[in-house]
Every structure is written in structure tokens, then in C-alpha cells.
Amino acid sequence: MEQATIRVEGMSCSHCVSSVEGALKANHVQGTVDLATGTVSIQYDPDKINLDTIKNVIEEQGYTVR
Numbered sequence: 001m002e003q004a005t006i007r008v009e010g011m012s013c014s015h016c017v018s019s020v021e022g023a024l025k026a027n028h029v030q031g032t033v034d035l036a037t038g039t040v041s042i043q044y045d046p047d048k049i050n051l052d053t054i055k056n057v058i059e060e061q062g063y064t065v066r
Contacts, residue, residue, distance in 0.1 A: 004051060006040045007066040008033075008058055019061045027057050 011020065017033040020040060024031035030043040042054060055065040 001043050002046050003041070003043050006042065006055065006058065008038055008040050009064040009066060011035055011038060011063055016063070020058055020063065023057050023061050024054070027054070029054055029057070 008020070011017070011033060012035065017035065020033050021031050024040075024042065028045070028048055032041045033039075034041070040058065044051075044054060058065050
């Protein structure tokens with residue numbers, strides 16, 4: 001398993017947290033949103049999914065990955 005922290009813009013409420021964490025979980029990625037810092041901490045298996053795909057999953061929810 002690998003870990004990373006992704007900076008995400010546009011998250012501001014509990015719905016945002018549910019949206020991002022749910023989309024990550026559906027793609028077999030453990031993610032935790034921190035609204036205060038605007039980040040998502042993730043754990044993922046690089047043999048199953050890569051970081052670019054994870055970023056796309058977040059962007060598909062309507063947020064901007066930096």
C-alpha cells in the first residue's frame with residue numbers, strides 16, 4: 001500500500017466529504033478528507049490504481065486537484 005496527500009479545492013461541507021470519500025471507496029481507495037486544510041489523505045494499492053486515476057476520480061466529483 002502507498003500513501004499520499006492530495007490538495008483539493010472546492011470542498012466546504014459534509015456533502016463534499018461524503019462525495020469524495022464515497023467515490024474513492026468505490027474505486028478501492030481509502031481516503032480521508034480534511035476540510036480545514038483542503039486535503040485528502042489516501043492509501044491505495046498501486047498495482048490496482050494509479051495516482052493520476054485517483055485524481056481523476058476526485059475531479060469527476062466536481063473538485064479541483066492541485
